[in-house]
Amino acid sequence: DIQMTQSPSSLSASVGDRVTITCRASQSIDRSLNWYHHKPGKAPKLLIYAASTLQSGVPSRFIGSGFGTDFKLTITSVQPEDFATYYCQQSYGTPPTFGQGTKVDIK
Amino acid sequence: EVQLVESGGGLVQPGGSLRLSCAASGFSFSDYSMSWIRQAPGKGLEWVSTLTNRGYSTYYPDSVKGRFSMSRDNSKNTLYLQMSSLRPEDTAIYYCAKGRDYGDYWGPGTLVTVSS
DSSP: OOOEEEEOSEEEEOTTOOEEEEEEESSOOTTOEEEEEEOTTSOOEEEEETTTEEOTTOOTTEEEEEETTEEEEEESSOOGGGOSEEEEEEOSSSSOEEOOOEEEEEO | OOEEEEEOOEEEOTTOOEEEEEEEESSOGGGSOEEEEEEOTTSOEEEEEEEOTTSOEEEOOTTTTTTEEEEEETTTTEEEEEEOSOOGGGOEEEEEEEOSSSOSEEOOOEEEEEOO
């Protein structure tokens, strides 16, 4: 299975801060990388697919980048509703696998 | 608006069975692959299984192979996950999601607890 490693595992930010989360794959996955936002008790929400394509309805402050093994999710100006856990997921190999998550909380 | 609502979770003894359902609305259910993903307490997300729109299974991890089975009723816009020989390590929130390679919409999940 392809292993996905996210960093950091958690971070604290203030509203308006720029936040970057990284995700590394154990082998090249081309651009088959997706990002989700998840709050406890709620449905996970797809933010970005194919490394950099914004899902319909997702604010443009979310930016995905990367190719091969190294990927980034950047939130250009964190908003109150963005405090949550973020997961990357590869869809290159079977099974699809997730990173361990990055919890973004309020500083 | 796409909506997915899981049901059927609960407390079950080790070795028992449970069938989860996922009611879908807001899209043409019969045209899409659907998936189940789970999250054990304090753990990350694990992709459990995917079923194509025509009912072909594309994946079961070794941890559930032979014990879990997905099915769908396109006339009822409903997805199912039949779970048998349940183990304590199957305790998790189970989510259904629209899609095969990634979930573009997810439900809020249903909790399955396997305990005596």
